[in-house]
Amino acid sequence: MNFLSDTTAAAHPALLDAIAHANGGYAASYGNDPLCQRVEDRLKEVFETDLKVLFTVSGTASNALALSILCPSHGAVLCHDEAHIHRDERGAPEFFTGGAKLIPLPGAHAKIDPAALTATLNSWPQDFVHTTPPRALSVSNLNESGCAYTAGELAALTGPAKAKGLGVHFDGARFANLLAGSGMTPAQASWKAGADILSLGATKNGALAAEAVILFPSVMDRYGELQARQKRAGHMVAKMRYVAAQFEAWLTGGLWLDLASHANAMAARLADGLSAIEGVELAHPVDGNEVFVALPDAVAQTLRAAGAGFYQWPDGTARLVASWSTREDDVNALLDAARA
Numbered sequence: 046m047n048f049l050s051d052t053t054a055a056a057h058p059a060l061l062d063a064i065a066h067a068n069g070g071y072a073a074s075y076g077n078d079p080l081c082q083r084v085e086d087r088l089k090e091v092f093e094t095d096l097k098v099l100f101t102v103s104g105t106a107s108n109a110l111a112l113s114i115l116c117p118s119h120g121a122v123l124c125h126d127e128a129h130i131h132r133d134e135r136g137a138p139e140f141f142t143g144g145a146k147l148i149p150l151p152g153a154h155a156k157i158d159p160a161a162l163t164a165t166l167n168s169w170p171q172d173f174v175h176t177t178p179p180r181a182l183s184v185s186n187l188n189e190s191g192c193a194y195t196a197g198e199l200a201a202l203t204g205p206a207k208a209k210g211l212g213v214h215f216d217g218a219r220f221a222n223l224l225a226g227s228g229m230t231p232a233q234a235s236w237k238a239g240a241d242i243l244s245l246g247a248t249k250n251g252a253l254a255a256e257a258v259i260l261f262p263s264v265m266d267r268y269g270e271l272q273a274r275q276k277r278a279g280h281m282v283a284k285m286r287y288v289a290a291q292f293e294a295w296l297t298g299g300l301w302l303d304l305a306s307h308a309n310a311m312a313a314r315l316a317d318g319l320s321a322i323e324g325v326e327l328a329h330p331v332d333g334n335e336v337f338v339a340l341p342d343a344v345a346q347t348l349r350a351a352g353a354g355f356y357q358w359p360d361g362t363a364r365l366v367a368s369w370s371t372r373e374d375d376v377n378a379l380l381d382a383a384r385a
């Protein structure tokens with residue numbers, strides 16, 4: 046009954062096999078090998094566009110590197126107050142940008158309120174020397190409350206931001222869960238919705254350690270700079286083929302979407318079962334693999350005593366996360382314990 050995080054799950058055997066398969070002979074290092082090139086070509090098909098990809102091994106590195114080419118040190122990044130880049134990256138975006146300011150925005154269910162975005166864009170001018178001009182917008186989808194922005198909701202944010210000249214970053218740490226839950230295509234959920242750069246995470250969905258920064262055509266000319274920043278930050282993995290190998294297996298035959306669909310289905314089962322119990326209330330819509338619930342203390346204690354693992358969130362709710370490896374039996378056992 047481990048619902049602590051999708052990062053507590055094991056790596057999927059197909060991805061480990063792919064690493065073992067890549068483990069023969071010599072290959073060019075630092076991303077210059079045929080496997081890295083193959084994955085880039087595959088991603089072009091998946092996203093239906095030209096693109097450049099840079100592999101990393103953590104979502105934080107992806108986000109901070111991506112933002113470092115969108116926002117100068119004297120600019121600001123707009124994001125939700127709950128955004129991982131704001132709450133959970135120990136200042137990495139500020140560090141990698143050389144001191145850019147993060148301006149947190151409000152909005153229910155960790156979704157940026159478009160009116161708040163517009164108000165901020167208007168009250169932080171681009172051309173007044175004393176203020177810090179917003180230069181980038183970062184949107185997490187799936188977001189930190191497990192909620193998905195629709196294509197229309199994304200456009201309502203990226204449109205006004207782009208009109209003011211901001212670059213747009215999407216944090217896709219749970220991008221596969223978003224696609225599996227929403228039915229959007231990778232293109233619809235990224236560049237067609239206004240993203241210039243996407244942090245694409247596989248680690249939460251079956252990888253050992255595989256993350257990527259994807260540059261869409263609007264910023265592809267910044268690839269050299271991104272690589273230089275990756276090197277300078279100490280994030281340029283020498284034996285990059287092993288990261289690419291995980292992505293190749295993940296994308297093959299739609300495995301990434303199958304794993305995410307399973308995780309989402311387990312979360313939906315959890316949410317349905319828990320919300321049917323008197324006194325238990327869902328805090329947010331469940332659009333992916335994360336469930337946030339207000340649990341009466343007695344229920345929370347009973348679950349912990351029964352061996353269930355989940356985190357208490359700062360707002361007092363319980364966060365339960367399902368992964369590709371969550372078993373239906375574990376969901377049922379948790380629901381039985383909660384009902385009892």
Ligand SMILES: Cc1ncc(COP(=O)(O)O)c(C=O)c1O
Binds near residue numbers: 106108188
């Ligand atoms: C929305 C979001 N973005 C980024 C990350 C960063 O992941 P990492 O722990 O690999 O740095 C996480 C991890 O929890 C996340 O939830």
